[in-house]
Amino acid sequence: MASLRVTFLGPAASFSHQQAAINSFDKSASLFPSLSFADAFSAVQNNTADYAVIPFENSTNGSVVQTLDLLADRQGLYKDVTVCGEYFLTVHHCLVSGKLLSPTDFTSITKLYTHPQAWGQCELFLCRYFRGKERQDVSSTSKAADIVSKDTSGQTAAIASKLAAEHYGAFVLQENIEDEEDNTTRFLILRNIQLARSGDISANLSNVATSGSDTRKTLISFTIEHSSPGALADALSVFKTHGLNLTSINSRPSLLRPWQYIFFIECEHVSTAKDPSAIHDTLEELKKICTSYRDLGTWTDGLVSPDLA
Numbered sequence: 662m663a664s665l666r667v668t669f670l671g672p673a674a675s676f677s678h679q680q681a682a683i684n685s686f687d688k689s690a691s692l693f694p695s696l697s698f699a700d701a702f703s704a705v706q707n708n709t710a711d712y713a714v715i716p717f718e719n720s721t722n723g724s725v726v727q728t729l730d731l732l733a734d735r736q737g738l739y740k741d742v743t744v745c746g747e748y749f750l751t752v753h754h755c756l757v758s759g760k761l762l763s764p765t766d767f768t769s770i771t772k773l774y775t776h777p778q779a780w781g782q783c784e785l786f787l788c789r790y791f792r793g794k795e796r797q798d799v800s801s802t803s804k805a806a807d808i809v810s811k812d813t814s815g816q817t818a819a820i821a822s823k824l825a826a827e828h829y830g831a832f833v834l835q836e837n838i839e840d841e842e843d844n845t846t847r848f849l850i851l852r853n854i855q856l857a858r859s860g861d862i863s864a865n866l867s868n869v870a871t872s873g874s875d876t877r878k879t880l881i882s883f884t885i886e887h888s889s890p891g892a893l894a895d896a897l898s899v900f901k902t903h904g905l906n907l908t909s910i911n912s913r914p915s916l917l918r919p920w921q922y923i924f925f926i927e928c929e930h931v932s933t934a935k936d937p938s939a940i941h942d943t944l945e946e947l948k949k950i951c952t953s954y955r956d957l958g959t960w961t962d963g964l965v966s967p968d969l970a
């Protein structure tokens with residue numbers, strides 16, 4: 662079989678690339694960058710990638726709303742994209758520049774670059790040294806490192822990884838600038854549900870093979886009748902009835918009408934030979950009470966318990 666094609670948010674040395682893609686997939690996989698999360702979703706939908714590695718949430722800064730909006734798929738562009746795995750990664754950020762400045766003397770820096778997700782992970786550091794300085798969102802932390810590496814004036818800096826700094830020949834001015842030392846991003850692995858080639862994720866994804874977990878997670882999105890009191894409570898009570906623990910709840914604007922929402926619910930379950938159908942029955946019941954509904958996939962829990970790590 663030709664090697665598996667895995668896409669990640671580029672350019673090279675983004676967190677999606679260096680940690681999730683390189684660490685999680687077999688070395689024979691061929692990795693290629695996408696310019697945006699939307700391009701990575703399209704690559705999976707159009708079968709130019711077998712898998713995409715996409716950040717879903719961060720332990721410090723919360724949900725990645727760009728990813729939720731793509732999963733909401735309001736235009737029906739990614740109807741075959743499904744979640745098939747997850748990967749937890751400790752994220753350490755650095756302040757990176759094209760000029761070597763003396764430690765903690767950042768006064769010449771007037772403009773900072775990074776991915777929108779990274780600002781909220783380094784807020785304490787930014788408040789301390791960069792209050793009132795311009796912040797420029799860019800497509801990834803590696804793009805930010807690439808941009809500042811070309812500016813030797815000492816006026817710009819990026820929030821990026823040490824590896825990205827090394828990759829683009831920039832200087833690391835300060836390491837570990839994240840607010841929480843256990844700052845962790847959860848990545849989802851996406852595949853196209855129509856393609857058998859990517860069906861056996863456990864053969865390709867090393868962390869799933871080693872997490873040793875029997876627990877599975879399922880992600881669904883749905884909308885409910887907003888004018889009906891208790892409609893959301895009714896939907897959630899289906900999970901309770903079937904004994905399924907909820908592991909995350911998110912909502913985004915439905916864009917059908919202002920102030921109406923699409924909900925994302927993730928639950929965990931252990932399918933046993935005795936009761937393989939708890940999740941199936943839950944989803945069937947839920948379908949009946951929601952105005953729209955989508956099963957976004959089921960995968961093996963990637964959170965390695967501290968006892969096993």
Ligand SMILES: O=C(O)C(=O)C[C@]1(C(=O)O)C=C[C@@H](O)C=C1
Pocket residue numbers: 670674675676677678716719725752776778779800801802803846
């Ligand atoms: O910009 C990158 O390096 C990414 O891979 C994106 C991303 C994210 O969107 O969460 C990934 C991990 C970190 O949380 C910061 C940024």
